[in-house]
Amino acid sequence: MNAVNHSDVIKIGLLGCGTVGRSLVDLLAERESELIRTTGMRFQIVMIGVRTISRVTLPADSQIEVTTDTAALVKNDNIDIVIELIGGVEPARDLVLAALNAGKPVITANKELLAKSGSELYQTASANGVDVLFEASAAGAIPILRPLRESLLGEDIKRVMGIVNGTTNYILTQMSDEGQNYAEALSQAQQLGYAESDPTNDIEGYDAGAKAAIMASLAFGNYVVASDVTHEGISNITKEDITFADELGYVIKMLALAEKFADGEIGVRVFPALVDKKHPLASVRGSYNAVFLEGEASSELMFYGRGAGGLPTASAVLGDLVDAALNLRRGMHRPVIHGEPASIKPASQMRSSFFFVIDAKNSPGVLSAIAGYFSDQNISIKAMEQEPLAGDDTQARMVFLTEEALDENADAVIKLCEASDYVSQVKSFFRVLR
């Protein structure tokens, strides 16, 4: 055991004291002796900056000063490291930049801030020779950014695929495992606190998109910002979609997919996809998250865990805190990404396999006509099934699984179907994870 140097105290200024902040206060208290043993340092939150002091509930014997003067906190000479848990872009951005410019390492869990202004933060940290660490921002408790930044520094990563939004994964899991429809599953997620009363940010993929931008930046070494990410939500998914997928051996998952193409362009999109039940991502259920990497040398890697929640997120913040403190004492900081802004491939130019369920007239020649829409668009059909629609044998239900093709060509097939006299509806349409 190391000799404990009681004078080596790391003084922390905490911005924001919601669920994660409050969990961090408790976690640091609980792990104090173990942290002294493993790091030789005592971590002490000396000040908490909030908007409304009366909302902060600390243990009765707490010595922590609570202030609304956050601008003073980030420059306070008595503070070694700043932890930002406010969320949102402003005032978090101003405060983080001020802290970095005051020479203080910053730890943040703020995905919106990083996905919008990450480059500015990295550059400011680098110019001041301090760390900006943000493990909790991308996948909650899952240590994914550190492996990306360190273990995989020599790796040529081709794809990053994540289930990085617990709300949508909970809803899709309930629809899949419990046979609920979308509205029922959303309502249950809201009751359990997994979804907000206005769930747009989660359901439409904005939350996952911000996280994907952060991961893509680290994986590929070029900055990707939130506005580079294209989104498709899950609110139109039906119980029938889940059943169609299930019968073919797939589950539907809300995926964040970041790819590096041979031409050097990067594509990042969030969309519901068919995932083979045997793929490890298919086993990620409920509010859990996972990130799947495909690298040239390391082959496939997956990281799984809690993507949200006070204590899991606080544990990721604590990992960064230890890292920042050790670096601070050694007078060093971690290198950040050296790259330029990514060159973004338009979504229409990205490729996938596709899954179509098409209801059409049940008569000779119709299948041939619809198959023609695919061949017109240079899409090869991998598998096809057709049967009369239950209860209406004038209609047939056709299921098509295609080879890889351009997104814009699949869109064109949908438009051809919609304009066709044979087709009554495109009942279901999804991309398939390869």
Add this chain to the structure above:
Amino acid sequence: MNAVNHSDVIKIGLLGCGTVGRSLVDLLAERESELIRTTGMRFQIVMIGVRTISRVTLPADSQIEVTTDTAALVKNDNIDIVIELIGGVEPARDLVLAALNAGKPVITANKELLAKSGSELYQTASANGVDVLFEASAAGAIPILRPLRESLLGEDIKRVMGIVNGTTNYILTQMSDEGQNYAEALSQAQQLGYAESDPTNDIEGYDAGAKAAIMASLAFGNYVVASDVTHEGISNITKEDITFADELGYVIKMLALAEKFADGEIGVRVFPALVDKKHPLASVRGSYNAVFLEGEASSELMFYGRGAGGLPTASAVLGDLVDAALNLRRGMHRPVIHGEPASIKPASQMRSSFFFVIDAKNSPGVLSAIAGYFSDQNISIKAMEQEPLAGDDTQARMVFLTEEALDENADAVIKLCEASDYVSQVKSFFRVLR
């Protein structure tokens, strides 16, 4: 992009040039410009030490010196970092200690060495102020040791569960998915190069045990050595066992399980276990590996990937190499475990749920007698099923699933069954992962 300083070359001495070593030579060549971009350093293997020079096949234009004088290599002033890929305890141990004592950071993928002499290596590295890094030793390409050592330094880890042997996982997956029996699956694994001609080290759990010892040491902060690990192999597993498990919603997996108990004792064991099909470890198929962690704050985490293979293992070595080189240039090294040797709990005192399939006389009173063996041993039965044995209705097949109980009590039930006039055989017995 960083200015490239062509004079900053990291000179590497490589010990051993088998599959992993050869992949590393190629990987470093292929990633050279990217590594210069991200680290500012050029990584150059200047010397390879082997037993038989004629076995080393390098690219025709290679400038690498090949030598049999490994003792001189590890002390050579022209070498900055030593990579040990010989395997086995000696002469690897002597060479690694000599390199560390010569002030050179060492990277090793040698699980036997670490699981036997890890403590000696860590202490020697620490005394010389250099790194000994060994990411590739525990789970191949999966970056598990760095998260354990860094991201989770503030975490109270309770259990580490791993599928860390690709040979046994391949065999069990083939038995499960393809209906092969043990001999067929082993033979196929041998043909594909997943199993050695003498597969004992994998099949009986020694390989997994060494990896579990390394992970337990880092997870719990106390040294665990290979001889602390208890083992049970998979060679007795039958197709019927797989079917029994399947019918109850389980798959059989070879698990390495390391636990920290409330009394501070640590238990590490390798055994085939029933894993719920919905558990993420159940989705780890074929030659893939995964490590599942349960922590107080981070909750559940899983890391999945390739556990073996030349290129994946070389990618893990490369991650360590970059880390060691950055540390070397900063004049620092990573702290290693500060703990004492672990206090080991005897396997008989560890607890599990158990699964029994017992064939017995099909007559009144027999079930009651057998249930009595469990209650005699303080084992509560959670679920029980009984039906006449197909083709022989004088016999009944009874399936018992128990609550958690001590291993020694489950052993006693087996002995009671074997001594019983009612019981013809204990057909199947497994621990169940909770």
